[in-house]
Amino acid sequence: MSKCGLFVGITTLDLIYLAPYFPHPNEKLRAIDSTISAGGPATNASVTFSVLGNQARLLSVLGKHPITNLIRTDLENYQIEHRDLQPSWANSPPTSSIIVTQNHADRAVISLNATRCQAEINQIPDDALSHVDLVLIDGHQMAVGSAIAQQAHAKNIPIIIDGGSWKEGWESILPVTQYAICSANFYPPNCNTQTEVFQYLKETGIPYIAITQGEKPILYQTPETQGEIAVPQITAKDTLGAGDIFHGAFCHYILQQEFTAALSNAAKIAAESCTHFGTRNWIN
Structure with a gap:
């Protein structure tokens, strides 16, 4: 029986270009390939969770700008149940332009985050947590994420955070x-070291903590033990969204397995995604 996950955060439109190198100032550079898809940590995680056989519900702002039709089509293609926090939002959604270099898989990203479209608590749908087995929060809709976290905690629904970077409000x-x-x-x-990060998170009461390090081993800590998990060594074509995909896969596996096994299997999915250009080609 499939599980239901609620993913709370940002949805963007990602314009991704594969190029021989990064353009120089004033240079017009011809791309080798390109792709367009919905993006954002919670969004990419929800897609991964869905394609692994689960029901994914995404809580983010889209609005009614014509560009959102591209995003909605992508979400519908992967059976994402989207709940719009601001259906009447008329401005364009956050858009990211990404260049990935062909030979080294380096990337350059310019984007707008969700600061211009922050939703309020009263815009959370009443049934957001209905039949939900876990919640993932990426921190880009902090007020909504905090409220959802408190509600989920009261219902004994496990909460996962995607800690890409520190954002004001995580402390709640x-x-x-x-x-x-x-x-x-x-x-x-x-906090200036990973040891201090682990200690900080442990002191807040979080029982299971992991820090991903790209191609380096995953560091983890549980109430019983700590250690590291090797990740698959691959030749990367594109690392864009790998962390998001890792989180979505972790959400899938943690509902079936213990913590370290879920981390290990999520790393395999994320590594596979890095051998393909874009954030969707690994699925096919």
């Missing part, structure tokens, strides 16, 4: 979080 969500899956760029206040 961390105390009710079961799984903190963070990047190597996640540094809470007064």
Whole structure:
């Protein structure tokens, strides 16, 4: 029986170009390939969760700008149940332009985040948590994420945070979080080392913590143990969205397996995604 996950955060339109190199100032550079898809941490995670056989519900702002039709089509293609926090939002959605270099899989990203379209708590649908088995929060809709976290905690629904970077407001969500899956760029206040990050998160009461480090081993800590997990070594074509895909896969596996096994299997999915251009081609 499939599970239902609620993913709370940002939805963007991603314009992704594969290029021989990054353009120089004033240079017009011809792309080798390109792709357009919905993006954002919670959004890419929801797609991964869905294609692994689950029901994904996404809570984010889209609005009614014509560009959102491209995003909606992509979400519908992967059977994402989207709940719009601001259906009447008339401005264009956050858009990211990404260049990926062909030989080195380096990337350059310019984007607008969700600061211009922050939703309020009263815009949360009443049935957002209906039949939900877990919640993932990416921190880009912090007020909504915090409210959802408190509601989920009251219902004993496990909460996972995508700690890509520290954002003001995480401190209201961390105390009710079961799984903190963070990047190597996640540094809470007064933390300068990964040891300090682990200690900070542990002191907030989070029982299961992991820090991903790209191609380097995943560091983890549980109430019983700590250690590291090797990740598959691959020749990367594109690392865009790999962390998001990792989080979506982790959400799938943690409903079936213990913590370290879920981390290991999520790393395999994320590694596979890096051998393909764009954030969707790995699926096919």
